[in-house]
Amino acid sequence: xxxxxxxxxxxxxxxxxxxxxxxxxxxxxxxxxxxxxxxxxxxxxxxxxxxxxxxxxxxxxxxxxxxxxxxxxxxxxxxxxxxxxxxxxxxxxxxxxxxxxxxxxxxxxxxxxxxxxxxxxxxxxxxxxxxxxxxxxxxxxxxxxxxxxxxxxxxxxxxxxxxxxxxxxxxxxxxxxxxxxxxxxxxxxxxxxxxxxxxxxxxxxxxxxxxxxxxxxxxxxxxxxxxxxxxxxxxxxxxxxxxxxxxxxx
Amino acid sequence: xxxxxxxxxxxxxxxxxxxxxxxxxxxxxxxxxxxxxxxxxxxxxxxxxxxxxxxxxxxxxxxxxxxxxxxxxxxxxxxxxxxxxxxxxxxxxxxxxxxxxxxxxxxxxxxxxxxxxxxxxxxxxxxxxxxxxxxxxxxxxxxxxxxxxxxxxxxxxxxxxxxxxxxxxxxxxxxxxxxxxxxxxxxxxxxxxxxxxxxxxxxxxxxxxxxxxxxxxxxxxxxxxxxxxxxxxxxxxxxxxxxxxxxxxx
DNA sequence: AACCGTAAATTTACGGCGTATAGATACACT
DNA sequence: AGTGTATCTATACGCCGTAAATTTACGGTT
Numbered sequence: 001x002x003x004x005x006x007x008x009x010x011x012x013x014x015x016x017x018x019x020x021x022x023x024x025x026x027x028x029x030x031x032x033x034x035x036x037x038x039x040x041x042x043x044x045x046x047x048x049x050x051x052x053x054x055x056x057x058x059x060x061x062x063x064x065x066x067x068x069x070x071x072x073x074x075x076x077x078x079x080x081x082x083x084x085x086x087x088x089x090x091x092x093x094x095x096x097x098x099x100x101x102x103x104x105x106x107x108x109x110x111x112x113x114x115x116x117x118x119x120x121x122x123x124x125x126x127x128x129x130x131x132x133x134x135x136x137x138x139x140x141x142x143x144x145x146x147x148x149x150x151x152x153x154x155x156x157x158x159x160x161x162x163x164x165x166x167x168x169x170x171x172x173x174x175x176x177x178x179x180x181x182x183x184x185x186x187x188x189x190x191x192x193x194x195x196x197x198x199x200x201x202x203x204x205x206x207x208x209x210x211x212x213x214x215x216x217x218x219x220x221x222x223x224x225x226x227x228x229x230x231x232x233x234x235x236x237x238x239x240x241x242x243x244x245x246x247x248x249x250x
Numbered sequence: 251x252x253x254x255x256x257x258x259x260x261x262x263x264x265x266x267x268x269x270x271x272x273x274x275x276x277x278x279x280x281x282x283x284x285x286x287x288x289x290x291x292x293x294x295x296x297x298x299x300x301x302x303x304x305x306x307x308x309x310x311x312x313x314x315x316x317x318x319x320x321x322x323x324x325x326x327x328x329x330x331x332x333x334x335x336x337x338x339x340x341x342x343x344x345x346x347x348x349x350x351x352x353x354x355x356x357x358x359x360x361x362x363x364x365x366x367x368x369x370x371x372x373x374x375x376x377x378x379x380x381x382x383x384x385x386x387x388x389x390x391x392x393x394x395x396x397x398x399x400x401x402x403x404x405x406x407x408x409x410x411x412x413x414x415x416x417x418x419x420x421x422x423x424x425x426x427x428x429x430x431x432x433x434x435x436x437x438x439x440x441x442x443x444x445x446x447x448x449x450x451x452x453x454x455x456x457x458x459x460x461x462x463x464x465x466x467x468x469x470x471x472x473x474x475x476x477x478x479x480x481x482x483x484x485x486x487x488x489x490x491x492x493x494x495x496x497x498x499x500x
Numbered sequence: 501a502a503c504c505g506t507a508a509a510t511t512t513a514c515g516g517c518g519t520a521t522a523g524a525t526a527c528a529c530t
Numbered sequence: 531a532g533t534g535t536a537t538c539t540a541t542a543c544g545c546c547g548t549a550a551a552t553t554t555a556c557g558g559t560t
Contacts, residue, residue: 128378136436137450165468177427186386200387211401218415
């Protein structure tokens with residue numbers, strides 16, 4: 001009994017040869033081609049559309065062929081994170097300003113990361129999930145290089161190891177959190193003309209949530225890069241200032 | 251031909267009755283019981299262990315029975331988020347200090363959120379993924395109530411709607427980012443006595459990543475609640491101060 | 501040009517997943 | 531005791547990740 005075929009039968013069974021050469025547009029597979037296609041697919045249809053079979057089809061290849069370039073699905077997702085950081089590195093080295101101060105450097109990194117994330121919103125959840133799943137030393141090399149860059153900039157501010165670590169955590173937390181909050185959808189029904197309905201305010205109990213309802217329109221406005229750098233500045237002041245350990249509250 | 255059974259056959263086929271009464275420990279299902287069991291399962295075995303079938307088994311029930319209490323898997327995950335925020339609400343109302351200032355209130359909320367997240371580290375990725383998938387108005391009620399509380403506290407600082415929204419984003423970004431960074435694993439092999447191997451430093455190219463390697467031990471130390479509230483303080487200063495719009499950088 | 505060894509991709513199969521649909525069962529109320 | 535409704539089970543379908551075995555393609559040697 002014949003199993004259902006897709007690629008071959010569709011072309012007719014009389015065609016004799018050249019079975020594998022109509023694969024992807026450019027000959028053989030490669031890790032880069034796999035990751036690029038994966039990121040494109042995620043950008044286009046979201047994370048849930050990314051499966052080994054689907055990605056294989058996208059590349060004109062069976063699912064198992066991908067296992068030569070990523071050990072499994074999880075490794076593929078880590079590869080996507082890597083791809084994001086490679087894109088970040090690209091943007092950062094493009095038009096690199098000879099050498100400004102450490103503070104400007106950190107703002108540049110933050111802004112570039114922000115831009116990359118907004119360019120691939122569907123992939124951003126990976127930054128949360130995979131980074132929580134993979135210990136520091138096992139993160140993709142591009143990620144570690146980014147860490148190295150940020151840590152180097154922070155050290156140039158005169159911090160010791162402990163202070164650098166604390167400032168690094170603050171930098172990373174703010175950047176990551178800001179991007180995630182920026183990408184949270186607040187509009188419920190974009191096609192609705194009435195602003196209140198567009199926000200879906202009718203779903204919120206009016207008596208329990210008065211402030212939320214009145215603030216919702218303002219929450220629909222994005223924070224933008226200005227908000228990012230404003231918060232970053234005060235955090236850097238705080239975590240690279242002279243009074244290193246936090247004065248205990250209360 | 252007999253299909254493979256699990257529950258019934260295990261008890262022997264002679265047992266006459268009471269088939270459904272040995273379900274969960276306490277009679278029938280309920281949304282709360284479902285969500286509690288789901289959260290327990292996630293805490294115990296991680297998010298990837300949570301499936302409809304598995305959760306059903308945990309409750310002594312078939313998978314489809316769960317669909318009466320959650321519309322589907324996604325709704326179940328949203329329910330988990332809800333459960334986290336319900337636990338937050340519990341902690342916040344326990345021993346509520348009559349009425350301190352808005353700033354103390356925000357610190358209390360931040361600290362309680364931090365505690366809840368550290369108590370359920372395996373569930374934290376949901377805060378990133380589900381919040382990016384669900385528009386504001388469709389978030390679980392407990393989440394919206396939390397928003398309401400924070401927004402109310404911020405308004406009490408004298409901000410207008412736009413300022414409140416900006417400060418809310420900053421608060422949320424910092425809190426969420428801080429928790430996620432705090433939960434990122436940096437130790438690679440906990441059983442290793444040698445600190446360098448424990449961190450997995452041997453996996454990092456020494457020449458490309460000198461600063462990372464020297465900072466790694468310090469990165470292994472958690473930031474703790476002190477770091478959270480230190481950053482929160484300066485952010486609140488910045489986003490509720492008199493100079494409302496961020497002075498443009500450069 | 502024929503051959504061969506290795507690399508690359510396919511085939512097949514297995515168990516688990518989410519869930520639509522339909523049927524069985526339990527329970528509250530008269 | 532009987533009945534209507536709420537609750538749970540049974541079954542099936544298509545998709546998923548991936549282990550193992552197999553086939554195909556290709557570069558280097560003769």
